[in-house]
Amino acid sequence: MSSTLTVTGGAPLKGSVAVRGAKNFVTKAMVASLLGETTSRLRNVPDISDVAVVRGLLELHGVRVSEGAEDGELVLDPADVEVAAVADIDAHAGSSRIPVLFCGPLVHRLGEAFIPDLGGCRIGDRPINYHLDVLRQFGAVVDKRPSGIALSAPRRLRGTRISLPYPSVGTTEQVLLTAVRAEGVTELRNAAVEPEVLDLIAVLQKMGSIISVDTDRVIRIEGVDSLTGYEHRALPDRIEAASWGAAALATGGDVYVEGARQPDMMTFLNTFRKIGGAFDVDDSGIRFMHPGGPLRSIALETDVHPGFMTDWQQPLVVALTQAQGLSILHETVYENRLGFTDALVRMGATIQVYRECLGSTPCRFGAQDFRHSAVVSGPTRLQGADITVPDLRGGFSQLIAALAADGTSRVHGIDLIDRGYEHFAEKLAALGAQAVRDEEPARV
Ligand SMILES: CC(=O)N[C@H]1[C@@H](OP(=O)(O)OP(=O)(O)OC[C@H]2O[C@@H](n3ccc(=O)[nH]c3=O)[C@H](O)[C@@H]2O)O[C@H](CO)[C@@H](O)[C@@H]1O
Numbered sequence: 239m240s241s242t243l244t245v246t247g248g249a250p251l252k253g254s255v256a257v258r259g260a261k262n263f264v265t266k267a268m269v270a271s272l273l274g275e276t277t278s279r280l281r282n283v284p285d286i287s288d289v290a291v292v293r294g295l296l297e298l299h300g301v302r303v304s305e306g307a308e309d310g311e312l313v314l315d316p317a318d319v320e321v322a323a324v325a326d327i328d329a330h331a332g333s334s335r336i337p338v339l340f341c342g343p344l345v346h347r348l349g350e351a352f353i354p355d356l357g358g359c360r361i362g363d364r365p366i367n368y369h370l371d372v373l374r375q376f377g378a379v380v381d382k383r384p385s386g387i388a389l390s391a392p393r394r395l396r397g398t399r400i401s402l403p404y405p406s407v408g409t410t411e412q413v414l415l416t417a418v419r420a421e422g423v424t425e426l427r428n429a430a431v432e433p434e435v436l437d438l439i440a441v442l443q444k445m446g447s448i449i450s451v452d453t454d455r456v457i458r459i460e461g462v463d464s465l466t467g468y469e470h471r472a473l474p475d476r477i478e479a480a481s482w483g484a485a486a487l488a489t490g491g492d493v494y495v496e497g498a499r500q501p502d503m504m505t506f507l508n509t510f511r512k513i514g515g516a517f518d519v520d521d522s523g524i525r526f527m528h529p530g531g532p533l534r535s536i537a538l539e540t541d542v543h544p545g546f547m548t549d550w551q552q553p554l555v556v557a558l559t560q561a562q563g564l565s566i567l568h569e570t571v572y573e574n575r576l577g578f579t580d581a582l583v584r585m586g587a588t589i590q591v592y593r594e595c596l597g598s599t600p601c602r603f604g605a606q607d608f609r610h611s612a613v614v615s616g617p618t619r620l621q622g623a624d625i626t627v628p629d630l631r632g633g634f635s636q637l638i639a640a641l642a643a644d645g646t647s648r649v650h651g652i653d654l655i656d657r658g659y660e661h662f663a664e665k666l667a668a669l670g671a672q673a674v675r676d677e678e679p680a681r682v
């Protein structure tokens with residue numbers, strides 16, 4: 239089955255929604271529980287499908303996962319971690335990218351690991367060469383097979399000196415989850431320092447790790463012999479929060495996002511204000527508003543933290559279709575994250591996609607054949623359309639376009655949006671949107 243949302247647009251979103259823990263942190267903290275000798279408790283866990291996928295994979299490896307006393311609390315007991323059957327693991331292939339982070343913890347615990355083919359959003363090639371290179375540096379033997387990757391370690395993994403070619407979030411997490419129980423010290427240069435990475439470091443420190451985050455993207459980890467479980471409240475999802483902010487702006491609305499946290503969203507808020515959006519920060523969240531009057535076009539370049547997040551780009555582009563003049567967009571993190579604009583063009587947006595780097599800094603994709611820059615010309619009225627969502631953020635972006643558009647849209651394949659947006663159809667209803675979810679046979 240695949241789900242469809244029928245959206246009748248044209249009305250501003252107004253009201254309040256709450257965001258819980260970040261998809262891009264919670265799933266990693268769940269994996270970290272594999273490293274502990276005792277039970278972990280993770281709070282503020284959202285009800286999204288990526289959490290369910292990681293839970294299933296942990297359970298296959300013998301971790302007992304149950305709900306805690308508090309709503310959104312997971313209790314993870316790793317007392318009986320075991321080697322899972324490859325056939326069972328195979329069933330998880332293709333649904334999430336998190337399995338690759340099981341490598342270090344499983345190799346420490348069991349001396350071996352099998353990782354299925356990865357899923358996640360198709361927004362580029364998404365190789366895992368950095369991951370495999372760092373695992374080899376720690377002393378793991380990596381064997382690529384048709385259905386996944388088998389890892390083994392003839393002896394305990396050893397700390398090492400690593401310099402990443404690019405500050406990859408996932409590879410930084412791979413290094414952290416592996417180095418904490420390796421023998422000796424690991425020094426990681428050119429590390430990612432996204433807030434979700436820092437929250438993972440906080441979890442690992444609670445478990446007994448010794449990790450310092452130095453200046454200039456250098457992280458030092460002193461390996462220890464054993465770790466305990468942790469208790470932790472996940473940081474809020476700054477991508478979901480920004481997505482609701484973008485939806486408020488594009489629809490001319492006013493949305494209070496309970497749980498949104500300003501320090502993690504500074505760069506988004508600056509951009510939001512430059513476009514002409516207004517916001518108010520209080521102790522419990524952020525209110526995002528369209529203050530009336532025309533929106534302004536901007537030049538926008540995505541980058542690693544503290545730059546403008548690539549995951550914010552897709553939702554915000556819809557607001558740019560409503561801004562006066564030409565906005566220039568340069569996507570520098572993923573080579574193929576502008577495909578979602580095709581549907582926006584069908585809905586009446588004027589967006590031209592280019593292979594050249596249109597930003598101030600030439601990026602890794604400039605010399606290659608990737609359509610990774612765009613010019614958005616506005617404002618244009620959007621019309622409802624039949625859309626099949628291409629990926630998680632692109633899908634939410636198209637949903638925003640449907641909400642801003644005149645007429646009715648049918649948005650197919652919204653199960654992809656369930657990966658990272660908790661109960662979004664209910665939240666839309668709470669904001670006054672006319673959006674009805676129904677199931678239909680999968681489209682082939
Ligand atoms: C589950 C999760 O947390 N996903 C986030 C994570 O993805 P993820 O951790 O997969 O993203 P990375 O930071 O690793 O990827 C950044 C860039 O490095 C490249 N690369 C990465 C690894 C590798 O082995 N080889 C390689 O070439 C990628 O193709 C991409 O061009 O960070 C991204 C960048 O903030 C976010 O958009 C994703 O939402």
Ligand SMILES: C=C(OP(=O)(O)O)C(=O)O
Pocket residue numbers: 261262334335357358359361549630631658
């Ligand atoms: C790209 C994303 O996630 P993933 O890495 O899980 O595909 C995202 O959250 O936008």
